[in-house]
Amino acid sequence: MHRVQVELGERSYPIDIAPSLLQQPECLLRTYRHVIIISNDTVAPLYLESVKSLFEVSQLHTFLLPDGEAYKTLEQFGHIMTFLLEHKFPRDGLLVALGGGVVGDITGFVAACYQRGADFIQIPTTLLSQVDSSVGGKTAVNHPLGKNMIGAFKQPQQVLIDTDVLTTLPSREFAAGMAEVIKYALIADADFFSFLEQHTSTIQALDSEVIGRMVQHCCQMKADIVAMDETEQGQRALLNLGHTFGHAIEAWLGYGRWLHGEAVAAGMVMAARVSMHRGWLTQAELDRICALLQRFGLPIEPPEGMVIADFMPFMKTDKKVRAGQMRFVLPTAFGYSKVIDDVNDSELQSIFA
Amino acid sequence: MHRVQVELGERSYPIDIAPSLLQQPECLLRTYRHVIIISNDTVAPLYLESVKSLFEVSQLHTFLLPDGEAYKTLEQFGHIMTFLLEHKFPRDGLLVALGGGVVGDITGFVAACYQRGADFIQIPTTLLSQVDSSVGGKTAVNHPLGKNMIGAFKQPQQVLIDTDVLTTLPSREFAAGMAEVIKYALIADADFFSFLEQHTSTIQALDSEVIGRMVQHCCQMKADIVAMDETEQGQRALLNLGHTFGHAIEAWLGYGRWLHGEAVAAGMVMAARVSMHRGWLTQAELDRICALLQRFGLPIEPPEGMVIADFMPFMKTDKKVRAGQMRFVLPTAFGYSKVIDDVNDSELQSIFA
Incomplete structure (x- = not known):
């Protein structure tokens, strides 16, 4: 145990x-x-x-x-x-x-x-x-x-x-969980990202030993973050990587159409695109993220027909908003993320036009 | 201030x-x-x-x-x-x-x-x-x-x-507030009870200085208790004097028929009756409590038609119930109260028959 x-x-x-x-x-x-x-x-x-x-x-x-x-x-x-x-x-x-x-x-x-x-x-x-x-x-x-x-x-x-x-667990639900697993790697652990890339097949085969290690690793990362910042005054917000975009997707579609993890997967790619636009991630790194998500059958694009303007009303009532300013968790390097509070509407529009 | x-x-x-x-x-x-x-x-x-x-x-x-x-x-x-x-x-x-x-x-x-x-x-x-x-x-x-x-x-x-x-404030609402004021005296402060007896008229005339002292005294007592026991693991339960019976009265009548303070007033008298039955209060002390409540126009009896059996179902789902046992705050002397957990149905029936 x-x-x-x-x-x-x-x-x-x-x-x-x-x-x-x-x-x-x-x-x-x-x-x-x-x-x-x-x-x-x-x-x-x-x-x-x-x-x-x-x-x-x-x-x-x-x-x-x-x-x-x-x-x-x-x-x-x-x-x-x-x-x-x-x-x-x-x-x-x-x-x-x-x-x-x-x-x-x-x-x-x-x-x-x-x-x-x-x-x-x-x-x-x-x-x-x-x-x-x-x-x-x-x-x-x-x-x-x-x-x-x-x-x-x-x-x-x-x-x-x-x-x-x-x-x-239905395979679609398993995949949705993998979105959150991959999230931990993008927040703070590039080695864990490599581990996931290397073990994709054994993970999908539900190999008991690999799954146990993977789940423990995620729980340990989360426990460490929560112990530092129980009520999300700072560090804990990093766990929301992909969630600001993801919540907007879920709300726009109506809850339950996409699974939470699916929305987070597409949201992480959107966050990574903002990072790439800012020069914090390379195209190759973005491709690696998309490839791993896709190997688990996860979406890497928002739902069909949903444009950036559709995200805005939801993102502006996000719980991370402070003093009226949207705040996003963005990868600032591969396997390293931060809360960023200077992303504005026009930057998002130019990236996702 | x-x-x-x-x-x-x-x-x-x-x-x-x-x-x-x-x-x-x-x-x-x-x-x-x-x-x-x-x-x-x-x-x-x-x-x-x-x-x-x-x-x-x-x-x-x-x-x-x-x-x-x-x-x-x-x-x-x-x-x-x-x-x-x-x-x-x-x-x-x-x-x-x-x-x-x-x-x-x-x-x-x-x-x-x-x-x-x-x-x-x-x-x-x-x-x-x-x-x-x-x-x-x-x-x-x-x-x-x-x-x-x-x-x-x-x-x-x-x-x-x-x-x-x-x-x-309507006079009935003012009186209901006085029930909680009197409660503080019965929990832990016989001197404050005397103060209230001596200042009944100035309190009713809303004398600014006496009211200020009275409100401050209650807030200070409550602040002290809350500081010791924020989430009611022990001492804070004393503030529920009269409330176990009182909540049953409010629920049985339907919320809003009696004001909360009115129900607490009648509930405190019921609690005092249990105390008298156990030899913790004298008849003279019970009379003093009833007299002060009545001077502020508060009830000292449960609503007409409500018998002790009507209280039971509500008191058994009271938040103070632990391990299936009802717990009451009772005066164990004049101006001193405790949480008591050995009151049973037959004792209540014999007192309130």
Whole structure:
């Protein structure tokens, strides 16, 4: 088993990564009297029984969401709250998020707000949530006017990553997770980029050892960044590489049309194009980025018909905006990124015309 | 001007208390580019213009709620979120809560969750919110199945208390605020109880000097408790004296029938009756409590027709419940209270039969 510790003082917690972890009840750090599992109708038939059997508890209930980003709403948040209250879920109970980013984000936000705070653990079942959204305590629901606009910072008590669950993940979802994996390499680790290039086939074959190393590496990078900057005052914003463009794509298309990771992939290429325009990346480096994304079947262009003017309204309400100025995470060299706050409309127009 | 500092490390903030404070723009600690004032349709006609003129800012908008506890809902929370997004309110803007506990609680919760956290200041316009709900960072909305069930701990940047606004407060609302004032005396300060007995007439006449001292004293007591125990792991629960019974009254009647303070007044008498039954208070002390509450026109009995069995379902989902056991704040002597966790159904039935 790989263990990555997220160091946040009294809110510290471990991320445990192993094949067959859901067969190991001893992986749980502590017991609770009342447990509610929140999952969706795709994941539950596959893993709910395993997860239930982790807990020896008299009071255990399950709430299932419909599958998909379209259900990460304030309305579903309200339905879960009603369910918890109907089942007299106490503040000292445990919520379990069993699913991908949608389930993890909404469950975490429920845990943040239920009676002003209950415990929860993350059991991420997609590659994307294993390497990114389950770690670090960002929780939220979407609003029709913007993604993740309503949320909280709420750290889980534990993250359990069973890498075997990736065997049932649709290949399109696996690819979307690879976008976030590649993101880590572009933020701060050119060696990791080479590792991914060299192991593309074994990764796609879900080789247990390579996948374990890859997931651990991403979790460790994220844990380090979150430990430095839990509430995104600075460094943590780097994790948004590709996300400013990506969120605009998701919002413009309507949530759920493209997967989050697909939008991030196209967004990273757009960010890299801005960097190339500024002389920070070469054409060859841009080509390497596009090639790796494409080997995992990821898009490297915005959706058909979406022009730069369509991005603007969404990017101007991005959470990174400060004092009215858009802020982008851009590669300033290959395997090195920074938050840049002097990109303006005309520069974007000239690059993406 | 009285200033009470709430000491919470980097989340510390001042509570400033003075007559005519809303005429003094220099009372603001810092400036913002974008301000949104949230108020209600009763308070806005009286004080919105004064508050607007505190801010010299290009972007200032106002969102008005209907007046009343019935609107402290997840639905209204969603409406405010939509309003903020429609007005492109940035994460580095300022929300201003201008009103009583309902406006303060919902605005604080919006501030906690909007883009995972924005700044806000409290301008409480009721006695209850001045002495209690505007201080300490408890924010929430109600759910049909329980009061304040959805919320967060979110400290404001500043609390501005203009005691002149009490002149326009309906007398029933003033009395409800006095219930929370009397609560502080019963929690931990028998001398303050005597002060209130001696100054009943000057308090009711809104004598500026006595009111200023009284509000400052309550804010100081609350600030001290919150500084020790921000998220209510222990000591802070004492502030819930009368609230376990009181919340049941509000929920059973339907929110808004009785004012929160009225329910707390009747709840404190119920708590005092349990204490007397246990030999912690004398009949004479109980009579003193009832007499002071009645001098301010507050109820000392539950609503007509509400029997102890009606309280049970609400008290069993109270946020203080731990490991399935109800917990009550009870006076264990006159001017001294504790959290007690061995009160059971049969004891309550025998006292309130």
